Amino acid sequence: MKFSVNISLAILIIQFLCGCKNNIKEETSLKTGKGCEYATNFDIYGENESKIIVIRESWNSETNSGDTIKQSEYKDVPFKRVVCMSTSHIAYLSALGLENCIVGVSGSRYISNSAIKDKIKKGDIADVGFESSLNYELLISLKPDIVFSYGISGENNQYIEKMRQFGIRVVTIGDYLEEHPLGKLEYLKLFGELFGVRERADSIFNDTKNSYLNYKNLAANSKRVKILINAPWKDVWYIPGDRSYISVLINDAGGDILLSKKGKSTPHSYNLEEVYSRSSEADYWLNPNNYSSIEELKYSNPLFKNIPALKKGMIFNNILRNTPEGGSDFWETGVVEPDAILRDLIKIFHPELDTGWNLKYYMQLK
Numbered sequence: 001m002k003f004s005v006n007i008s009l010a011i012l013i014i015q016f017l018c019g020c021k022n023n024i025k026e027e028t029s030l031k032t033g034k035g036c037e038y039a040t041n042f043d044i045y046g047e048n049e050s051k052i053i054v055i056r057e058s059w060n061s062e063t064n065s066g067d068t069i070k071q072s073e074y075k076d077v078p079f080k081r082v083v084c085m086s087t088s089h090i091a092y093l094s095a096l097g098l099e100n101c102i103v104g105v106s107g108s109r110y111i112s113n114s115a116i117k118d119k120i121k122k123g124d125i126a127d128v129g130f131e132s133s134l135n136y137e138l139l140i141s142l143k144p145d146i147v148f149s150y151g152i153s154g155e156n157n158q159y160i161e162k163m164r165q166f167g168i169r170v171v172t173i174g175d176y177l178e179e180h181p182l183g184k185l186e187y188l189k190l191f192g193e194l195f196g197v198r199e200r201a202d203s204i205f206n207d208t209k210n211s212y213l214n215y216k217n218l219a220a221n222s223k224r225v226k227i228l229i230n231a232p233w234k235d236v237w238y239i240p241g242d243r244s245y246i247s248v249l250i251n252d253a254g255g256d257i258l259l260s261k262k263g264k265s266t267p268h269s270y271n272l273e274e275v276y277s278r279s280s281e282a283d284y285w286l287n288p289n290n291y292s293s294i295e296e297l298k299y300s301n302p303l304f305k306n307i308p309a310l311k312k313g314m315i316f317n318n319i320l321r322n323t324p325e326g327g328s329d330f331w332e333t334g335v336v337e338p339d340a341i342l343r344d345l346i347k348i349f350h351p352e353l354d355t356g357w358n359l360k361y362y363m364q365l366k
Contacts, residue, residue, distance in 0.1 A: 086175075
């Protein structure tokens with residue numbers, strides 16, 4: 001499978017397609033990492049100068065390997081020149097005030113952060129390409145202290161090993177695999193630890209976590225609404241399990257996704273007719289792929305014009321902050337603003353609960 005340079009968008013495809021694989025094992029409850037409240041794919045052991053960070057390769061079901069970093073490796077030689085292979089990595093560093101550390105990115109056209117885009121235009125930050133198209137000569141010339149990458153199963157990881165062969169320190173981050181929005185947010189602690197700003201990271205995490213939980217409580221006693229989610233992709237409609245990232249957000253906002261499998265995080269594939277037969281139950285239709293208007297949806301399939309949520313105009317998509325080049329700030333800045341995303345969903349489902357809020361990541365299709 002060819003992955004987009006924008007890992008945030010690519011992960012959507014991974015989540016959809018993994019529902020089609022026949023070799024997925026029965027899911028079990030994931031345990032939070034040591035030193036974490038919600039994140040499951042990294043641990044922080046020890047105290048003070050004996051701390052050890054373990055970042056697990058949770059995308060690889062055949063091994064328990066991963067990156068192990070001792071504090072002595074980054075305390076005395078801090079990471080000052082960083083390459084980010086995912087837009088979410090930029091969001092974590094930006095939230096911590098560490099944008100000036102970034103000297104290279106992957107897929108500059110998909111980045112939403114305006115400060116980073118300005119630096120790219122000025123030539124202060126280089127675009128090193130991605131995966132099979134990675135510009136190794138340029139990457140080496142940047143002399144990065146560390147490259148933050150992402151891991152996926154299969155041959156797509158070969159570029160990581162090649163970087164390591166050139167003596168480049170690469171750490172693969174699995175934030176995109178976290179099922180809970182606060183689990184993604186918690187990677188602030190990992191970056192904060194590596195860059196010596198752990199107190200700042202903890203402060204941002206705690207403030208945002210408390211904000212998220214307060215909004216969750218706000219919606220807790222509201223009438224539940226039913227949600228139709230996504231749209232068909234090549235005649236197959238993928239519905240995320242109720243443990244997935246987007247499902248947790250929708251559930252915490254007072255919504256239930258139609259046909260979502262209980263106890264699952266991976267999507268389940270349905271044919272169009274199966275989902276269409278249940279679509280009349282939906283109060284709202286969310287995230288219909290990249291469609292930006294009701295007319296586009298109608299044109300894509302004549303059946304859609306009969307869906308009540310479409311007739312009522314109750315269709316919302318998380319594309320309000322998309323860039324003209326196709327970047328998604330929902331999957332960039334949104335990883336450190338789960339409370340804002342939750343607030344958007346509450347505003348959609350229960351507008352009377354938060355009259356002062358204007359949608360930040362979602363837009364209503366017209």
